[in-house]
Structures are given as structure tokens and as C-alpha cells.
Amino acid sequence: MPDWSYQTLFRPLLFRLPSAAARDFTLRAMGGLSRIPGGSFIIRTLGHMELHPMLRSDRWGIRLSCPVGLSGGLDPCGTARQALSQFGFGYIEIGPVSVRPIADPRPILRDVAQEAIHYPDAYVNIGLDETVRRLSKERGRRLPYLIRIAHHAGADPEQAIKEYLQLMDQLAPYAAGFVVDAIDMDWKPEQINSMLQSIREAARTRYPDKPLLLYLPLDSSPSLWDELCSQDHSAQWDGITIGDFIRTEEGAVIGRNGKADCLAKIRMIRDTLGPSIPILAAAGVHEPQDALDLLGEGADYIQLHSGLVYSGPGLPKRVNEAILYKRTVLSPDPGPFSFWRNWGWMCLLGLGMVLGGVLAWIIAATTVILPYDEAFLGMDPLSLSLINERLLYFMSHDRITLAGTMISIGILYGMLARFGLRCGHHWAKTALATSGIIGFGSFFLYLGYGYFDPLHAAAAIILFPMFILSMRGRADRPSRQEPNLRNDRAWRLAQWGQLMFVVLGFALALGGLVIAGVGISYVFVREDLAYLCMTPEMISQINDRLIPLIAHDRAGFGGALLCDAAAITIIALWGINQGERWIWWTLLLGGLPGFAAGFGVHIAIGYTDLLHLSPAIFAFLLYIAGLILLYPYLMGARGSSIVRTKVQHRG
Incomplete structure (x- = not known):
């Protein structure tokens, strides 16, 4: 479903359906296509998602084919993970995953004018056991998985630590790394710091080869970050993932307007931790220029969520082309090939x-x-x-x-x-x-x-x-010609x-x-x-x-x-x-x-x-x-x- 078919035919039809129904139908269709013989070839052919070697990077001992990742909230059940891996991503986030399933019967809503998605609960997921079952059945995985793990609402810090260790123990065979979503706004900063330190120490002992990234909520306050940094624990993480949703009274909003908060978070992290710690920015990327703005501010990787819904499945390719062009123009121009070469x-x-x-x-x-x-x-x-x-x-x-x-x-x-x-x-x-x-x-x-x-x-x-x-x-x-940046x-x-x-x-x-x-x-x-x-x-x-x-x-x-x-x-x-x-x-x-x-x-x-x-x-x-x-x-x-x-x- 490349952009030329999504923007013209499928999006107008899908947007007539309820959001959850449209999402589930699309994911099932893509997932079904990817599982038939030749299906993945069809997806790659229609979209031509070949990634240039200049986009590759090695981080935490993991080979990433490009700096664009897929947010786990877009496909919470993993229905179309194989298909989505053909779209031009370097890694896929899975999660949030909690020990027990989380469900919410309220509908998912679209705000087309603001290019936003309203979720009744941003932590809806199928639970640990079902996630492990589905991951164990996957074959021929193409991309590394960063698994975001989260505790249940209402858990105290001691119970939350047990949940995180249980999650890591069962998900470790499938995870290239873990994103620890443990900053609970209902806890005091010292409780958060103590719990994060316990999780980190236990994970370093059990899984020393798995990178640990701290999940920073998009709507967390600067004062909370200052409290976390004051004890110098945040610098001990392998990276920081900036979240993509803002909490509201009705649930959570993921959309284009999250970009401003994401830029502010990037600047805040760089000011306190310096240039060395990797940052994954997951909010507000709806066109290539948004990604360039986040990368230019200091992010190392970006993740896509609502941008895929509003801009189309060609967005990762367009973002990669913009990044590649930026790197290409900074390198010497080899000039055209000679006439008789080919x-x-x-x-x-x-x-x-x-x-x-x-x-x-x-x-x-x-x-x-x-x-x-x-x-x-x-x-x-x-x-x-x-x-x-x-x-x-x-x-x-x-x-x-x-x-x-x-x-x-x-x-x-x-x-x-x-x-x-x-x-x-x-x-x-x-x-x-x-x-x-x-x-x-x-x-x-x-x-x-x-x-x-x-x-x-x-x-x-x-x-x-x-x-x-x-x-x-x-x-x-x-190509040394500037690609499209705007929708x-x-x-x-x-x-x-x-x-x-x-x-x-x-x-x-x-x-x-x-x-x-x-x-x-x-x-x-x-x-x-x-x-x-x-x-x-x-x-x-x-x-x-x-x-x-x-x-x-x-x-x-x-x-x-x-x-x-x-x-x-x-x-x-x-x-x-x-x-x-x-x-x-x-x-x-x-x-x-x-x-x-x-x-x-x-x-x-x-x-x-x-x-x-x-x-x-x-x-x-x-x-x-x-x-x-x-x-x-x-x-x-x-x-x-x-x-x-x-x-x-x-x-």
C-alpha cells in the first residue's frame, strides 16, 4: 500500500471506518499479504524500500539498517510486523508489554484536522504470555526488536520491579534491547530513582549484552527530569527514548502537535547529559522535514506512529531519502560515470x-x-x-x-x-x-x-x-537531488x-x-x-x-x-x-x-x-x-x- 494508492484510494475509504476497525483491517490485510508466497516481494516492489549502506549504523552491538524505527503502539498485536518490516525501517519497537493484558472498550478516535489519534489508554496490549507466544512463532525476522516493558497502573515500586524482571526474563530471547517505561507520574522522584536503579542493576547482572533504554514520557515535566538527573542515574542508561503520547482526561493523544514537546525534550537531554547518549525521538513525525528537525536538534533515531496513518506507509522511505540526501551533500561528489562505462x-x-x-x-x-x-x-x-x-x-x-x-x-x-x-x-x-x-x-x-x-x-x-x-x-x-520534505x-x-x-x-x-x-x-x-x-x-x-x-x-x-x-x-x-x-x-x-x-x-x-x-x-x-x-x-x-x-x- 504505497502512498500513491494510500493517499488516493485507501485512506479516504479507511477514514470512513471507525479507527480501530480501519487499523485492524489494514494490519490484517498487510499481514496476510506478507505471509503468502511472494507477498514480501510484492510489498518491496511496489514501494522500492531498498536502504542505502550510508544509512546503516552500529549501536549497542546491533546493526541498524537505517535511523527510522516503528513505534510499538501502531501494531500492538504484531499482526503485520513482517509486512511493516519491508517499509524501510531499521528496527521495530514492540510494546508496551505488561505482565497481564490491558484492554479498554472505549473507541479510538481520529482528529483529522490536527492529524492526531486519541487512544482511551496508551498502554493497551495483549499481555506477556500472548506476546511471547506470538514472538516464538515468528520465522525469518529481518529487523532487531526493541521491546518496551511497562508495569501495571496502581502497582507499588516493589511490585513493579518484580514485573519488570519477569518481563525481561521471558522476553530476553526475542529482544535486541529493552526500553524501560517505568517513570510513573504518581510516584515521588526518589521512588522512581530507586526503582530505576534496582531494575538497571538486576538487568545488568542477568542480561549484560542487552542495551537498556529509559523511556521518558513526552508530557513529563522538566522538574522531574532534573530530579532524575540530580542523582546521576540517567547517564547510566544506554539511551533515552522520548515517548509519543500526551495524557489527557480521556486517555492519550498521539499526533503532529507532539513535535514541539519532543524538540524541547531533546534539548533538555542534550543540555544535561551532553552529546554522547543516544536519543530515540518518537513524537510528531508526519513528513520528512519533521524528522530532519528532530535529528538536527540532536536526536539519533526517530520512530513513526501517527505519521504513518496520516501521511502513508511511504513515510519511512521519504524520511530515509531526506536523511541520505543530507549525508550525501556533505560528501564529495564523484561525478557522473564516463560515457563508455555503461x-x-x-x-x-x-x-x-x-x-x-x-x-x-x-x-x-x-x-x-x-x-x-x-x-x-x-x-x-x-x-x-x-x-x-x-x-x-x-x-x-x-x-x-x-x-x-x-x-x-x-x-x-x-x-x-x-x-x-x-x-x-x-x-x-x-x-x-x-x-x-x-x-x-x-x-x-x-x-x-x-x-x-x-x-x-x-x-x-x-x-x-x-x-x-x-x-x-x-x-x-x-541521488544528489533534494527529495520532497513536505506533505x-x-x-x-x-x-x-x-x-x-x-x-x-x-x-x-x-x-x-x-x-x-x-x-x-x-x-x-x-x-x-x-x-x-x-x-x-x-x-x-x-x-x-x-x-x-x-x-x-x-x-x-x-x-x-x-x-x-x-x-x-x-x-x-x-x-x-x-x-x-x-x-x-x-x-x-x-x-x-x-x-x-x-x-x-x-x-x-x-x-x-x-x-x-x-x-x-x-x-x-x-x-x-x-x-x-x-x-x-x-x-x-x-x-x-x-x-x-x-x-x-x-x-
Whole structure:
């Protein structure tokens, strides 16, 4: 459920449901998808949550793939933990976990205007036994777990200590570290200090390899912190986690407004404990700029909760991109790769596709049939025209649409090579590799009816080495273009534009499969035969080699369309980034030849059956709508807020 589907389709529907029902439905759906074969691959593919090595850190002996974590309160039952681990997180917080389950029948409420969630009780959880049971059943865990443990309300300090030790004893096999949520506002500071010291000493003895982090409530008073620090116990923790909720008379509120209190807490901790102790900030991150503000103030890691609900599941990826960009601009620019290293070969391949498409268009619009086609048929164009003048028109229609698609592919390849592969972008190389494999593989479709096309074979022999040479080397450089930081109107419009092009890509892929399938099986659809005023049997009676020749054209066009669709789909899924003007021009220029060829030839030959043209009309509407909606986002000017952000992050 990436942002382009969440913001446009799912969020409006989910927000019509009660909050708890919407949450449970979403988590069950994601969890169910992640457990089926290939489900995790689908999640990663749709969101492209690959984390760059520059985001990694080693803390407390734990390898963290990025500085973004998931708050435990978002998925209290662990229903979709496997799915959420694919979203671009470096670790997952589990909890709060208490010895006995805590439930509250009151509803969870949303405050959309304030981007907040009202929980009747922020400590609702399934209890220790059920948590252990579920953790014991997990397989193939990808991320480290920081387990937040809490005592029951009303417990005295002595009873609370027993509960914490019981929690750690049973959860230790599954925990990379513990977050101790033991600051009870109903206790006196000296009681809190004494209990924290007892917990810490017992944990150090029993589990010396497990880091212990102190949980600091977001709404705790500065005076309480001063009391805790006065006895110098707080500095003995391995880190501080700043909570994400503020208590109210009705329960607890988690939302965007928590950011100000979180910033104040970060400054307070840094002023008292200095720069060495790690801080995990868990409040108020609803867009990438919020995360940069917390990191710039002195936090080392951030956790997401309500931001995922209001901004979408793509938020961790966007935050990681903003952090990566900040680190990238501070490192030396290696410059683009040389022309002959890899991307130049792809540019030449794209140029070859464009020239080949132009040549094929000219031939299809004039003679239609090449000499080797005549030799195969044993008939010249004039003979075909005398039998049925629409036969040549129909063959021209297939060949011109193929030519337009070839030009589109060539433009896409050239642009992806010049602006993507040249800069070492992984997604651009993946788009080219996927599309190229499909394109060269589709050559075998031409042989489906036993017709060998020497021109296509010669083109493949010339272009395939260029494709191989263009795939050399690694493409893992981070982008040096500033990513989006705000959930502004341009970003929201872009989610709709991205949806249009994703749907377009999948629609073209489906169309390519159908056309290729028809080409190697039935060859004609009903509308084709109505246009020709002939049956397949009548065509075979004219020349039994005519259907194989037409089938070769149809299968070739289907394969080319599928190749084109693969590049467009990956661009739409992974390449949309604010201010990337070349992406908009790539989509515009890459689509024009295909649509011009498709509509132009149908009008020229009088093949204007509305049912036959309806898929092309639908695709064209998606194309135009996508370009309009993406224009402000891709063509607008970037800001420079990341550069201005204080660089204090050490994670």
C-alpha cells in the first residue's frame, strides 16, 4: 500500500471506518499479504524500500539498517510486523508489554484536522504470555526488536520491579534491547530513582549484552527530569527514548502537535547529559522535514506512529531519502560515470531503437511489405490489394503501431541512461534491465507461427551487445537531488499523477500480453475480422503464409508494448521525485510516438471501431491526467531546506 494508492484510494475509504476497525483491517490485510508466497516481494516492489549502506549504523552491538524505527503502539498485536518490516525501517519497537493484558472498550478516535489519534489508554496490549507466544512463532525476522516493558497502573515500586524482571526474563530471547517505561507520574522522584536503579542493576547482572533504554514520557515535566538527573542515574542508561503520547482526561493523544514537546525534550537531554547518549525521538513525525528537525536538534533515531496513518506507509522511505540526501551533500561528489562505462551504450541502443522505429514507420506507411516478406508470401503488394485492399492497410496498422512503440522505447532508454544510469541510480538500471530482458526475449514470439524475420534478427544481434555492455558495473549511488520534505498540495496531487502512470503501466503490460497472446494463437480479434470483412479461413485460402506473417507482426507489437510498459511502470513506481524535471519530459516524450502512431494509423486506414480503440483511449486519458497532475511536483522549483538544516545527526 504505497502512498500513491494510500493517499488516493485507501485512506479516504479507511477514514470512513471507525479507527480501530480501519487499523485492524489494514494490519490484517498487510499481514496476510506478507505471509503468502511472494507477498514480501510484492510489498518491496511496489514501494522500492531498498536502504542505502550510508544509512546503516552500529549501536549497542546491533546493526541498524537505517535511523527510522516503528513505534510499538501502531501494531500492538504484531499482526503485520513482517509486512511493516519491508517499509524501510531499521528496527521495530514492540510494546508496551505488561505482565497481564490491558484492554479498554472505549473507541479510538481520529482528529483529522490536527492529524492526531486519541487512544482511551496508551498502554493497551495483549499481555506477556500472548506476546511471547506470538514472538516464538515468528520465522525469518529481518529487523532487531526493541521491546518496551511497562508495569501495571496502581502497582507499588516493589511490585513493579518484580514485573519488570519477569518481563525481561521471558522476553530476553526475542529482544535486541529493552526500553524501560517505568517513570510513573504518581510516584515521588526518589521512588522512581530507586526503582530505576534496582531494575538497571538486576538487568545488568542477568542480561549484560542487552542495551537498556529509559523511556521518558513526552508530557513529563522538566522538574522531574532534573530530579532524575540530580542523582546521576540517567547517564547510566544506554539511551533515552522520548515517548509519543500526551495524557489527557480521556486517555492519550498521539499526533503532529507532539513535535514541539519532543524538540524541547531533546534539548533538555542534550543540555544535561551532553552529546554522547543516544536519543530515540518518537513524537510528531508526519513528513520528512519533521524528522530532519528532530535529528538536527540532536536526536539519533526517530520512530513513526501517527505519521504513518496520516501521511502513508511511504513515510519511512521519504524520511530515509531526506536523511541520505543530507549525508550525501556533505560528501564529495564523484561525478557522473564516463560515457563508455555503461550508460553510453544504452544511449546508443535507444538511438538505434528510435532510428529503427522511424525507418519501420516509413516503410509501413509506404510499401508496407519488404522484399523478404514478398519472398515468403510469393505475392507482391499489388496482388494483395487486388484481392482485398484492406489487407495491406491492416498490415500497415500493425507495423506502424509497432514502429511508434519502438520509438517510445528508444526515447525512454535514452533518457533513463542519460539521467539515471549515468548518475548510478539503482532504480533506473532495474527499469532498463527489466525492460530489456522482456524486449529481447520477445524476439522468440516472432517465431510462433514459423516466420523468421531477418531484419528483426539483425537488429537484435546489433543491439544485444550494447544492452550487455550497458549493464556493467554497480548502480548504487544515492541521488544528489533534494527529495520532497513536505506533505503539500503539489505532493498530494503527485500521488494521483503517480497512480495514473502506475495504472497506465500495468494496463499497457496487460495489453501487451493480450496482443502477444492473440498473435501467437488466434491472431485476429472479432473487430479485426469485421474490418477485413473476411474470416481466417478465407485469408488462408488466399495464401496459407499470410496468417503467419500477420501473426509475426502482432506478436512483435505485443512484445514491444510489454517492454515499453515495464519501463514506464518502474519509472512510475520508483522514479517520481520532486523537482526531477527529466522524469516529466521522459514520460511526455516517451508516450507521444506510441499514441500518435496508434491513433494516427487507425484514423488513416478507417479502422475506427470504438470498442477496438477504447483501451487506447483509456490509456491516453491516464497519460494526459498523469502528466497534468505530476507537473507541479516534478517541474516545480526545489527548496534548499535540507542544506539549511543543522547537521548534528550522528546515527
